[in-house]
Amino acid sequence: MSVKYIPVQWNPNKWVYDAVLIVMMVIYLWVFLMLAPDRLDHERVINPQINAMRAFGSCAFLMLTVILCLGPLARLDRRFLPLVYNRRHFGVLTLIVALSHLAFVLDWYYAFSPTAPLEGLLSANTSFTRTLGFPFEMLGLFALVVLFVMAVTSHDFWLKFLTPRIWKRLHFLIYPAYAAVVGHVALGALQDQTNMVFAAVTLVSACLVGGLHLAAVILDKPAPAASGDWVSVAAVESFEDGRAKIVELGDGERAAVFRMGRDLAAISNACAHQNGPLGEGRIIDGCVTCPWHGFQYRLFDGRSPEPFTEKVPTYGLRMHNGMVELNRVANPPGTPTDPISLPEDVA
């Protein structure tokens, strides 16, 4: 959470998370470089430079695959939520591995010519109209540029400055970038291998990323938006203490109606940090706590406890014929609202 920006927000959990990431990455590279050359069965004999290039390239591809799977996995099963927690470090590490891949490429294929390596990369193959022989290097370069932009705009400052909406649009580019990486692999490395293991890994990765996103969006469907200012949320007795019910308001807007003790109140479902789903969080220490990164808001005014300064919109509630209804017109962020109390006969 904000107050004053610091370069990197570390804590013991993040140290462990990053350490595990680095160890797994090193093990993968070690296995690929030291144990795998004889088993990869390339059509042509490859040298250590090309082997290193493929080790780092395949590592970056698999890391990106895991990163993209974490989001939908966490929506399908809450036990994956802690893995989403430090995903930005995962992304930065992936960029470093991908840049190493590029360095090996430039230092081998483009290092022995009077043309500058980057200029050589851009001009060596321009057969954009061909399918077989398509300049797959450009697909990788596009993905690398996207990864770079995402990594350098991953600090919390950018979220606040750009707004979560613009920031997310920018970071949505990771999906076309992933498709480009899959194309880069399919038209590049896979064309040169008789061993089908990596082809199978690539296909499974592509199916996992696509399938998990699809499953998450199909299973994540709250009640449809109704017309009029007041939207029916749920029966009065159905609210669980410390938890929320999420209501769809149309145009992508959602509200979360929480029960705290005998009171009900509603705030925006989108966290001010990264638009995390507040309604999937719970009330901890009297505050609604975002399940993604732990940002907290007071339920009755949508403000983070001091000294933090984040705010989310609040909504008015009423009870009507045994149902809780929500006024779809949001109050400006941080506006205090009067909670409604549950009737005596509700447990």
Added chain:
Amino acid sequence: MTASFVLTLGEYWLWIGALVAVVFLTIGIDRIDEDARGAYIFRVLLVPGVLAIWPLVLMRWFTLETGRDAWRGRHTTERHIHAGCWWVLAIALPLIVLGGLALKQNWPDDFTPVRIGDAQ
């Protein structure tokens, strides 16, 4: 459009970005974000970001300076476009891999490579 032209454009982009970074990170950031006041080390981490997306930085800086920032936009997600995107993704990704494998040309079984030096 030649490769050298693209690289020259990239160079100009970075030089303009550097200029924007100097002005924004020394003057602008304090004016539009209270959390940045008195915090200096983290600004070094922002330099590559400003170099990369300086037009967006200038646009947002102008919006915040002139008080045109709409609070509602900060809290509205664009989930409605997700379903369509995920369908495209789920279909396109496997097709790309299978397409690449279908194009793959294998070395002919009945052909033995001959070293040119030996053939002469």
